[in-house]
Amino acid sequence: MTGERVQPQRIQYRRVVVKVGSNVLTGGTDALDAETMAGIARQIGVLMRGGCQVLVVTSGAIAAGRHRLKAHHASLSERELPARDIQSRQSLAAIGQSRLMALWDGLFEQHGVTIAQALLTRRDLADRPAYLNARNTLLNLIDLRVVPIANENDVVSIEEIRDSKIGDNDNLSAQVANLVDADLLLILTDLPGLYTADPRRNPDARLIERIEKIDDAIMEAATGEPGERGTGGMATKVQAARIATGSGTHVVLADGRARDVVLRAVAGEPVGTHFLPTGDRTESRRRYLLSGLQSKGRVEVDSGAARALLAGGKSLLPAGVTGCTGEFQRGDVVTVVTSDGRALASGVSNYAGDEVRRILGKRSDQIAEVLGYEFGEEVIHRNNLVLV
Numbered sequence: 001m002t003g004e005r006v007q008p009q010r011i012q013y014r015r016v017v018v019k020v021g022s023n024v025l026t027g028g029t030d031a032l033d034a035e036t037m038a039g040i041a042r043q044i045g046v047l048m049r050g051g052c053q054v055l056v057v058t059s060g061a062i063a064a065g066r067h068r069l070k071a072h073h074a075s076l077s078e079r080e081l082p083a084r085d086i087q088s089r090q091s092l093a094a095i096g097q098s099r100l101m102a103l104w105d106g107l108f109e110q111h112g113v114t115i116a117q118a119l120l121t122r123r124d125l126a127d128r129p130a131y132l133n134a135r136n137t138l139l140n141l142i143d144l145r146v147v148p149i150a151n152e153n154d155v156v157s158i159e160e161i162r163d164s165k166i167g168d169n170d171n172l173s174a175q176v177a178n179l180v181d182a183d184l185l186l187i188l189t190d191l192p193g194l195y196t197a198d199p200r201r202n203p204d205a206r207l208i209e210r211i212e213k214i215d216d217a218i219m220e221a222a223t224g225e226p227g228e229r230g231t232g233g234m235a236t237k238v239q240a241a242r243i244a245t246g247s248g249t250h251v252v253l254a255d256g257r258a259r260d261v262v263l264r265a266v267a268g269e270p271v272g273t274h275f276l277p278t279g280d281r282t283e284s285r286r287r288y289l290l291s292g293l294q295s296k297g298r299v300e301v302d303s304g305a306a307r308a309l310l311a312g313g314k315s316l317l318p319a320g321v322t323g324c325t326g327e328f329q330r331g332d333v334v335t336v337v338t339s340d341g342r343a344l345a346s347g348v349s350n351y352a353g354d355e356v357r358r359i360l361g362k363r364s365d366q367i368a369e370v371l372g373y374e375f376g377e378e379v380i381h382r383n384n385l386v387l388v
Contacts, residue, residue, distance in 0.1 A: 012268030013184035013250065015053045015142070018044065019173035019240075023190040024256035025060040031067040032060055032100065036257060038107050040188070043262035044147060045111030052266065053142040055180060056115075057150045057173040058100065062089050065096025097151070104149055114146045119153035125175050128331035132348060132384075135179050136376060139383050142180070150176055170236040174243035174251075185244045186265050187237050188256030193273035194234060196221050211275045214242045241275040251275040294333040295346060297326020297353050299379065306338050309345055309387065315378035316347070316385065318367065321360040328353045330375065336385075347385030350375045 020040060027033035044054050069092070101117050108115050118138065124130040141148045152172055170187065177185040197205040211218055222238040241251040252265045254272025264271050301309070305320025316336060328334055330352045336345040349356065356379055359370050364377035 010267050011047070011050055011052060013182075013266050014051070015180065015182045016047065016184045016186060016266055017055045017057060017173055017177045017180070017182045018262060019057040019169060019185065019187045020059065020256060021169070021187075021189050022059040022063055024188050025058070026063050027257075028190070030063070030070075032064050032103055034103060034107070037103060038110075040256070040262060041104070041107035041113070042111060043260060045108065045113050046263060047266055048111075048113055048145065048147070055138065055142065055148045055150060055176060055182070056104075057169050057176055058104065059151070059169045061093040061096040061100050061151060063096065064099045064103075065092030065094070068095055068099050100151075101149065108147060114144075116141050116146050116148050118148045118150040120150055120172065120176070121153050122172070122175070125179065129329070131179070132331040132350070133375075136350070136381060136383070138176075138180050139381075170240040171243065174240035174249075177244045177249045178247045182244075182249050184266065185240070185249050185251045186262060187240065187251065187253045188261065189234075189237065189253060190255065190257070191234070192255045192258070193253050193271075194218070194221060194238065198234075208273050209270060211241075211273060213278060214238060214245070214275065245275050245277045246279050248277045248279045250277055295335045296328035296332040297324065297334045297349075299324050299334050299336050299349070299356060300339060301336060301344070302339065306344055309336065309385075313382055315382040316345075316380040317364055317377065318356070318359040318362045318379050319364070321356065321379055324353055324356040324360060326353050330355075334380070336380070343388045345380075345385050345387045347380035349380055350378055 018040070020037075024036060025032055027036055040056075044056070047054055097119075101115075105115055118134070118141075120134060124134060138148050138150075150172070152169055173185060173187065176182075191199070192207055194208050194211070195202075195205040196208060199205040208218075208221065219235070219238060222233075222235040237253055241253065244251050252272050252274050254261050254265060258271065261271055299316070299321055300323035301316065301320045302322050305316060308314040308320065309316065322339065326334065328349060330349060332349055333346055334349045335343055336347065337343050351359070355371060359367050359379075362370060367374040367377065
């Protein structure tokens with residue numbers, strides 16, 4: 001990567017997920033490409049100083065593990081190194097994950113950016129309480145101006161490395177984008193974008209710059225085998241784009257080695273292939289939270305809490321709760337009402353109904369004392385609440 005920009009000409013997207021694939025991270029070699037990673041870290045540092053919130057979904061742990069093992073055990077022959085079966089690749093991921101994170105940490109540190117590791121599995125995101133845990137943690141991290149570095153937890157999850165159809169963190173990146181309500185998912189690969197055919201096989205293939213709807217023709221164009229060090233081909237990237245755009249997120253698929261590609265994409269410049277949103281994220285989430293069919297209980301609040309909620313931007317703390325009805329679980333949607341039964345808001349509860357009844361009226365610093373644990377100082381965090 002060459003060229004230096006102080007900042008993008010403008011910031012089109014405020015909350016961005018950047019997915020970096022193995023073939024970009026290794027530069028086509030057997031080791032992590034520190035120069036390419038440094039360029040990405042530099043650009044994200046610029047975005048952070050410009051007020052963006054950025055999350056990274058990274059691959060590369062298995063590649064880093066294999067290289068580290070070969071470097072530290074020079075006596076091992078290629079045949080003696082771990083094979084490509086599931087257990088061996090899990091072992092390589094365990095070896096390489098610390099190296100991968102250490103490299104990211106050092107590169108971001110040069111730009112004054114703090115990072116945090118987030119190992120996720122698809123099972124985590126399918127389980128409602130775990131989904132809420134992940135969402136609250138990631139949103140809190142970006143509020144703290146920290147860049148979460150997310151990766152598939154290959155040591156305990158085998159979906160990605162067992163079945164190449166799931167993808168090399170491609171679908172995970174779409175799920176993370178949905179998890180944090182991202183404005184843009186930028187998928188960095190070793191190709192300039194999606195072509196009408198595989199450009200490595202067809203010299204007449206042309207780049208598709210803008211896609212309004214992912215139909216059968218687009219899926220058919222997403223052909224090609226996964227890269228040597230990645231498990232996801234172009235098809236998994238388009239699948240990820242379908243997931244993210246359906247929830248209202250813009251998706252850009254671009255060459256991770258291109259000059260200032262991250263800055264240019266976030267500035268709204270035409271790079272790679274731009275998949276336009278097909279759904280409205282805010283309205284979809286609002287409809288979900290306000291749906292009467294979703295509500296599992298009611299939380300009654302006092303006048304002070306009601307004023308804080310109506311003023312906007314405030315979370316619901318236990319001190320303002322005066323009553324609770326319903327046998328809801330943590331992660332369920334509940335309705336927030338006034339003492340006279342008027343609905344104020346709906347939101348996702350951090351605590352189950354019996355827990356809310358035990359902590360209502362208490363200060364937030366008393367939650368752990370009463371319950372013996374805590375899931376946060378709020379009954380409903382402002383990120384998971386909408387006013388009626």
